[in-house]
Amino acid sequence: MLDAAEGHVTADGRQIGPVVMEMRNITLRFGGVEAIKNISFDVREGEIRAIIGPNGAGKSSMLNVISGFYHPQEGEVLYRGAKRPSMKPFQVARQGIARTFQNIALFEGMSVLDNVMTGRLNHMKTGLFGQAFWWGRAEAEEVANRQKAEEIIDFLEIQAIRKTPVGRLPYGLKKRVELARALAAEPQILLLDEPMAGMNVEEKEDMSRFILDVNDEFGTTIVLIEHDMGVVMDLSDRVVVMDYGKKIGDGTPDEVRNNQEVIDAYLGVAHD
Numbered sequence: 001m002l003d004a005a006e007g008h009v010t011a012d013g014r015q016i017g018p019v020v021m022e023m024r025n026i027t028l029r030f031g032g033v034e035a036i037k038n039i040s041f042d043v044r045e046g047e048i049r050a051i052i053g054p055n056g057a058g059k060s061s062m063l064n065v066i067s068g069f070y071h072p073q074e075g076e077v078l079y080r081g082a083k084r085p086s087m088k089p090f091q092v093a094r095q096g097i098a099r100t101f102q103n104i105a106l107f108e109g110m111s112v113l114d115n116v117m118t119g120r121l122n123h124m125k126t127g128l129f130g131q132a133f134w135w136g137r138a139e140a141e142e143v144a145n146r147q148k149a150e151e152i153i154d155f156l157e158i159q160a161i162r163k164t165p166v167g168r169l170p171y172g173l174k175k176r177v178e179l180a181r182a183l184a185a186e187p188q189i190l191l192l193d194e195p196m197a198g199m200n201v202e203e204k205e206d207m208s209r210f211i212l213d214v215n216d217e218f219g220t221t222i223v224l225i226e227h228d229m230g231v232v233m234d235l236s237d238r239v240v241v242m243d244y245g246k247k248i249g250d251g252t253p254d255e256v257r258n259n260q261e262v263i264d265a266y267l268g269v270a271h272d
């Protein structure tokens with residue numbers, strides 16, 4: 001059993017830190033529907049943590065609890081050891097938690113660069129008033145934000161399309177631009193809502209590589225929900241398995257693969 005306050009190095013040499021976020025006995029209801037039933041799990045600094053489960057299992061609901069979009073009726077969220085009060089999504093974002101969406105939420109008429117720049121909004125300190133009175137400071141800030149956006153565009157290898165309106169891009173690249181925008185916020189925790197949904201094999205491979213690179217290069221903690229089991233097992237350090245709102249498994253990919261309840265409920269067949 002790992003100590004929550006301690007870090008460790010995984011078998012493949014990955015550096016995992018202490019617990020950064022804890023979901024404690026979360027229950028979320030929509031009228032009579034219990035989307036999340038008394039679920040607890042934690043997220044460690046620097047890890048890639050997946051939440052998987054069949055349709056309607058409650059994965060999106062859980063991600064929306066983490067991002068502050070839904071407020072559970074029971075349970076609590078602890079962030080860096082402190083109980084998090086009921087927060088609006090923008091307040092959660094200010095704590096360093098960014099997300100992408102299942103149905104891409106970009107500005108289609110705007111260029112890739114401008115979309116990525118919108119991810120910097122939390123870093124813009126000079127408001128309109130400030131811009132009017134301290135033009136120099138606002139200009140310096142704009143230059144720094146633009147530089148950061150360009151760095152991320154380079155990192156995700158989308159320089160060639162930086163001036164292209166997002167609406168003209170194929171699906172896989174839009175997903176990558178969404179990742180770029182979320183990264184522009186320089187998050188400590190990145191929430192990815194089905195990052196591979198609707199992608200072909202090649203696009204999935206690219207996205208997996210970028211997720212690993214982001215985690216490796218920036219040390220970003222990543223929580224993702226995903227349908228594609230193969231992808232999840234390859235990418236993740238630990239996996240939470242949900243089914244009908246309940247947690248039925250939690251552990252390393254190997255532990256989850258060998259968990260009989262998970263095999264019965266989700267995989268359907270035993271893996272040798």
Ligand SMILES: Nc1ncnc2c1ncn2[C@@H]1O[C@H](COP(=O)(O)OP(=O)(O)OP(=O)(O)O)[C@@H](O)[C@H]1O
Pocket residue numbers: 030033034035053054055056057058059060061062
């Ligand atoms: N806003 C809502 N209002 C009412 N019921 C909801 C709402 N959001 C989710 N639910 C219900 O909660 C349950 C869990 O849904 P959720 O979308 O979290 O599952 P999921 O695992 O993300 O599914 P999928 O993989 O299909 O996206 C479902 O029964 C769903 O119908």
